[in-house]
Each structure stands twice: as C-alpha cells, then as structure tokens.
Amino acid sequence: MAGFGLEEIGIPGGVYLKESLTHCTDPLKAIEEFQVENGILLPSLRPMLHLLDLHGVKRLDFHNSIMEELRDKLISQISELGKREGRERDRKLKELLTKSFPVIKIKALRPVVMCILKHMSHVEDKYLKILVRDRELYEACDTEVKRQIWKDSQALFGDEVSPLLTGYITSKEDTLFNVENLNNLFFSPSPKARRQGEMVQKLVHMIGKNVKLYDMVLQFLRTLFLRTRFIHYCSLRAELLMALHDKEVHDIIAVDPCHKFTWCLDACIREGKVDAKRSRELQGFLDSIRRGQEQVLGDLSMILCDPYAINFLANSVVRLLQHLMNNEAMPRDNSVLVLMLRMLALGLHSWDMIESQLFREPKLDPQIVTKFLPALVSLMVDDDVRRLNARLPLDERESAITIIEHSGPPPDAYQAYLQESSVACILAMYYTLHTATRKDKTALMRVLGTLATCHQDRAFQDTFLHSLVAALIPMADDFATEDFCTVVFDEFFFTNINRENVMRHVIKLVWYIHPKLPPARLDTLQKALQPGPHQGEAIQALYDKFQARLQEFQDIQNQPTPMTEMDSPLMAVPTPAPIQ
Numbered sequence: 001m002a003g004f005g006l007e008e009i010g011i012p013g014g015v016y017l018k019e020s021l022t023h024c025t026d027p028l029k030a031i032e033e034f035q036v037e038n039g040i041l042l043p044s045l046r047p048m049l050h051l052l053d054l055h056g057v058k059r060l061d062f063h064n065s066i067m068e069e070l071r072d073k074l075i076s077q078i079s080e081l082g083k084r085e086g087r088e089r090d091r092k093l094k095e096l097l098t099k100s101f102p103v104i105k106i107k108a109l110r111p112v113v114m115c116i117l118k119h120m121s122h123v124e125d126k127y128l129k130i131l132v133r134d135r136e137l138y139e140a141c142d143t144e145v146k147r148q149i150w151k152d153s154q155a156l157f158g159d160e161v162s163p164l165l166t167g168y169i170t171s172k173e174d175t176l177f178n179v180e181n182l183n184n185l186f187f188s189p190s191p192k193a194r195r196q197g198e199m200v201q202k203l204v205h206m207i208g209k210n211v212k213l214y215d216m217v218l219q220f221l222r223t224l225f226l227r228t229r230f231i232h233y234c235s236l237r238a239e240l241l242m243a244l245h246d247k248e249v250h251d252i253i254a255v256d257p258c259h260k261f262t263w264c265l266d267a268c269i270r271e272g273k274v275d276a277k278r279s280r281e282l283q284g285f286l287d288s289i290r291r292g293q294e295q296v297l298g299d300l301s302m303i304l305c306d307p308y309a310i311n312f313l314a315n316s317v318v319r320l321l322q323h324l325m326n327n328e329a330m331p332r333d334n335s336v337l338v339l340m341l342r343m344l345a346l347g348l349h350s351w352d353m354i355e356s357q358l359f360r361e362p363k364l365d366p367q368i369v370t371k372f373l374p375a376l377v378s379l380m381v382d383d384d385v386r387r388l389n390a391r392l393p394l395d396e397r398e399s400a401i402t403i404i405e406h407s408g409p410p411p412d413a414y415q416a417y418l419q420e421s422s423v424a425c426i427l428a429m430y431y432t433l434h435t436a437t438r439k440d441k442t443a444l445m446r447v448l449g450t451l452a453t454c455h456q457d458r459a460f461q462d463t464f465l466h467s468l469v470a471a472l473i474p475m476a477d478d479f480a481t482e483d484f485c486t487v488v489f490d491e492f493f494f495t496n497i498n499r500e501n502v503m504r505h506v507i508k509l510v511w512y513i514h515p516k517l518p519p520a521r522l523d524t525l526q527k528a529l530q531p532g533p534h535q536g537e538a539i540q541a542l543y544d545k546f547q548a549r550l551q552e553f554q555d556i557q558n559q560p561t562p563m564t565e566m567d568s569p570l571m572a573v574p575t576p577a578p579i580q
Contacts (some may be wrong), residue, residue, distance in 0.1 A: 067108060075115045082119025093120050101127060110140060118142040132156070143205060151212045160206065161220060165236070168199040172232045176462045177501075179508040179542070182473070186310050186466050191266050194308070195239040195246065200262045202244045203236075209251040214244075218299070225302065226354055231463070234305040234350065242266050257296045261285045263305050279336045286342070286361070291378075294359035297346070301354070304347030307463045313340050313347070314430035321373065325380055331373040341368065341423060348422040365421060372424045373413040376431060383435065383443045408446075417451050425455040431463050436471035441478050449491030462494050465505040476513040485521050497528055500539050507546050514550060526550070 024030040078096065081089060097116045104113045118121055128149050129370055131137045138149070150157035175186050194200075207213045215242065225233040241262050244252050253259045264281050268274045274282070303309065320337050324330070331337055341364055349362045409415075417424035432451060435443035451459035458464070478484045489506075496502045510517070510525055517525070529546070531539045 010473045027196060071112055071298060074112055078115045104137060105465050112512060114140055114142060117145045123148050128387055147208050147210050147213060147352040151210060154216055157216055161217060164199045164202050168236055169230060169232050176466045177504050179511050185470055186463060191270050193244040200239050200243050203240055205302060209249055211252055211255055222354060229351060231305055231307050234302045235308060235519045238303045238306045258299045258303055261300060265309060274316060276335055279339050281340050297361060298354050301346050301350035304343050305350035310347055313344050314426050316340055317427055318430050318434050321377055322380060325377050332369045344423050344426060368421060368423055372417040375411040376427060383440055386442060407420050410447055418450055419453050419455055421457060422455050425458045429459050433467055433471055439475055445487045449487055460502055462501050469505050469509045472509055473512045476516045479513045479516045500535055503529055503539060507542055511546060511549060
C-alpha cells in the first residue's frame with residue numbers, strides 16, 4: 001500500500017509529492033500548486049483561508065476539522081444504509097469497501113472503512129487476510145468483523161475467549177473464598193441474575209448468531225472441564241445457553257439439542273420446585289435419547305453437573321424426603337424423587353463420561369433407594385422426635401431415654417454408602433447442611449464427622465464448604481463447648497487440613513467465631529492453619545490478615561477497664577459526720 005493507498009484511489013499522496021519536489025525547480029511553487037490542486041475545490045472558500053491565516057489557524061487544523069465533519073456524516077450515512085435489507089444494500093456496501101479499503105491504514109479515515117466492514121454480512125477473504133496480518137487493524141475491527149475472522153481461526157478465537165473464561169472462574173472463586181462476604185453467598189443469585197454477569201454477556205456478544213463460534217466455545221468448555229475438573233465450566237455451559245435463550249438467538253438455540261431440557265431445568269431452579277408437569281418433560285427428554293444420539297448425554301451431564309443444578313436437586317430431594325416422612329410414604333414409590341436421583345447420578349458422572357467418551361447414562365444403584373434413603377429418613381425421624389420432646393413438659397428420665405435412643409451413631413447403611421456412592425454422598429452432605437441451617441447441634445454432631453470419608457472427597461469441594469461455613473457461623477455459641485469443636489474440627493476439617501482450599505474455609509469460620517472458642521482450641525487452630533513453605537502467597541496473605549484480626553481482638557480484651565465512680569475504693573469509707 002504505497003502512500004497509504006491514496007494513489008490506488010486516484011488521489012496524489014506522499015509518493016506523488018516526493019516525485020514533484022525531487023524534479024521541480026521551485027519547491028515553494030510546487031507545494032503551492034499541490035495545495036491548489038488538492039485542496040477543497042470551493043472558489044468562495046479561498047479568500048477565507050487568508051482570514052484564517054490572520055487569526056493564526058493552521059491550514060492543517062482547518063482541513064482536519066473539515067475532514068472529521070465529513071467523515072462523521074459519511075459514517076452516519078453508512079450506518080443508515082447498513083440498517084436496510086436486500087441485495088441493493090449489499091451491492092452498495094461492497095462498492096464502498098472496494099473504493100475505500102486501500103486507505104484503511106490512514107488512521108483518520110480508518111473508521112469509515114471499519115463502519116463499512118461492520119455492516120457487511122459477508123466480507124471477502126482477501127480483506128480478512130489483510131486484517132489478520134496487521135495486528136493494529138485487527139484490534140480496530142468491530143466484533144461483527146472479528147466473528148468472520150474467528151470462524152476460520154480457532155486459535156485466534158481461543159486467544160480472545162481465554163481471558164473471559166479465566167475471569168469467569170476467578171469471579172466464582174472470589175465469591176467462594178471471600179472471608180468478609182456473609183451476605184452475597186455463592187448460591188444466593190437467581191439464574192437470571194447469574195447469566196447477566198459481565199463475562200457471560202461478553203461471550204454472548206462475541207458469539208452473536210454464529211453457530212460455529214458457539215460450538216467452539218462449547219468445545220473449549222469441555223476441554224477445560226476435562227483438564228481442570230473445575231465444575232464452574234459446567235455452570236458457564238448452562239448460563240451461556242440460557243443467556244442466548246433470553247436474547248432469542250434462534251439460530252443457535254434451535255440447533256442445541258440441550259436447549260429444551262436446560263430451559264425446563266432453569267425454570268425449576270427459578271421456581272424452587274419440580275412439579276409433576278415439569279418432571280414429565282425432563283423425564284421425557286432423557287428417555288427420548290436414542291441410539292446414535294448418545295453424545296448428547298455428555299452435554300446434558302455437564303448441565304446437570306453445574307453446582308447450581310446439583311444444589312437444587314439435592315435440596316429438593318431432602319425436602320421431598322421430609323414430605324414423604326410426614327406423610328408416611330415410601331421413597332421408591334415417588335416418581336419425581338426417582339427422577340431427581342437419576343439426574344443427580346448423571347450430573348455427578350459427567351467428568352468420567354466425557355473423559356472415557358462412553359456416553360451411557362449411569363445406572364442408579366437400587367439400594368440407594370431401598371437402603372440408603374430409609375437410613376437417611378430414620379435420621380430425619382430422630383431429629384423430629386428430639387424436637388418434639390423438647391416441647392413437652394420436662395420429665396428428666398423420659399427425656400434422657402428419648403435423647404439416648406435418637407442421638408446415637410448413624411445407621412451402618414448410611415455410613416457405608418457415603419464411601420461408595422456419589423449420589424449418597426451428595427444427599428448426606430445436603431442433609432448435614434439442613435441440620436446446620438436449623439441449628440440442630442445434636443443432629444449435626446451425629447453426621448458431620450462421617451462426611452470425612454465421603455466418596456471422592458466430595459465433602460471438601462469449595463461449594464459445599466462455603467455453604468457449610470456460612471451455616472456454622474450463626475452457631476458461634478455452640479463452639480464454646482469442646483465436644484462440638486471436636487466434631488467440627490478434629491473429625492471433619494482437620495482430616496483434610498493440608499489442602500489449601502480447606503484452610504481458606506476454616507480461616508473464614510474462625511474469623512467470625514474466635515471470640516467464643518476456648519483458648520486452647522484457638523491456639524491449636526492457629527498452629528494448624530499456618531501455611532507451609534510449599535503453599536502460595538495468597539494463603540499466606542490471608543493467614544497474616546487473620547492473625548492481625550486475632551491480635552486486634554486480643555488487644556481490645558487486654559485493655560484495662562476504665563474505673564467508674566462506683567468502683568472507687570473510697571466509696572467503702574463512711575461519710576464523716578458533719579461538724580457541730
């Protein structure tokens with residue numbers, strides 16, 4: 001592009017001027033002739049230029065202001081043209097691009113070319129190749145133009161998407177690990193609010209209506225989930241689809257086989273329940289997957305592995321078991337309960353399914369329904385018996401017998417299935433959360449320690465620990481007793497205290513309850529939570545902040561109490577009698 005392309009469109013540029021000055025006899029006259037020939041061809045304007053000279057306005061500034069005004073008007077007209085439809089619009093835009101593209105390297109004129117490119121539904125490869133080769137031009141392109149580049153360059157698209165995916169994961173972890181966050185908990189936002197997040201909306205904008213780009217993002221999410229096991233990528237899979245649903249991008253949602261299932265599940269999460277109609281829709285979708293379509297199970301399992309879906313399903317099962325217990329009904333006879341267990345099993349096996357590429361729905365162990373759930377319900381019955389007993393008139397002997405009979409170790413079936421089944425493990429975790437939320441100290445002490453042996457250490461996932469700590473903080477007064485501390489810390493948290501994420505959650509718990517802890521227990525916790533040399537700077541910084549908080553509290557406690565008038569020793573001296 002010699003002379004930045006001006007010569008290519010018939011306008012004398014730098015090359016022409018250089019040639020003229022090289023071969024002329026009078027350079028000043030040559031410059032003047034160049035100005036006359038290439039200035040604004042308006043005879044009435046020329047006398048005014050001398051007036052501008054007298055006011056100290058440079059010719060360059062004047063011509064730049066005229067050019068900017070004309071450029072803005074041209075861009076406005078191109079935008080109006082872009083709003084029309086039909087072949088005539090495409091023909092005019094193509095002609096404009098052919099005439100203007102050679103000057104794309106002139107920064108002042110570049111916005112005009114970019115505006116034309118933005119409104120073209122199809123840009124020829126010869127133009128796209130030039131844009132890709134020049135980083136400055138590529139960065140100046142609108143997203144509408146970049147989409148046409150990205151669909152044929154997965155690596156370039158990956159470079160653009162990667163910071164958004166990283167930002168999404170970081171935002172989730174910030175919520176989970178923020179020690180000062182007690183109100184905006186991880187599971188608090190509604191589905192609609194979550195998909196309005198910055199990173200999700202940026203991804204939606206980048207994808208537009210392009211099915212190929214959408215497929216690329218899904219492939220990135222599958223690959224990253226497989227590589228890292230971060231379940232937040234599953235959340236993004238569901239949120240991205242529903243964000244496109246909200247914007248009615250039919251080009252994409254019509255071809256995603258998971259759309260209707262995800263839409264139905266999203267409605268259930270939003271309403272907080274699975275009614276009979278929705279359960280039939282969800283079950284019908286799962287049952288309709290035929291031979292040759294099994295790969296859809298991989299994406300469905302990711303959507304069900306979303307921690308928000310797991311949280312909803314597990315909480316729903318616990319509530320439904322409570323309802324069945326109150327109505328003396330059998331779990332195995334409830335079709336909605338069996339469906340939710342089926343969906344839980346599919347979601348919890350997502351990583352294994354994608355890793356093995358064996359897309360078969362995992363069979364739910366019948367004994368989960370026939371043995372584990374009855375054991376879980378028996379614990380719920382014990383909780384209700386103790387609660388009812390506490391309301392009755394005090395009878396020490398009868399009360400003691402009731403507490404002993406309904407406060408022993410959990411049934412063997414309950415403990416055995418925790419170690420063998422991911423579904424049983426998740427249900428036990430959410431039952432434990434249920435007891436903590438109700439501040440049922442006895443129930444919590446019965447079951448919390450058993451979670452230490454959970455299948456695949458699921459009880460030490462951040463989403464669960466975050467919710468557990470949030471439920472334990474309001475029970476601060478119970479930490480004054482050593483038996484409660486023994487269960488919470490020794491039997492549960494300390495079994496995995498070497499993991500950095502567990503340390504972070506325990507620090508958050510102690511951050512709030514430390515005034516209630518026995519001094520010896522607090523000292524033990526401080527030593528146990530001290531990061532090792534192999535751990536990162538983030539956990540060390542958090543520990544230092546934690547120590548400063550404890551020291552500040554200790555300093556306040558050690559301050560001498562100001563002596564009030566009533567504390568004065570002189571108050572004990574009798575008042576002398578008045579002198580007669």
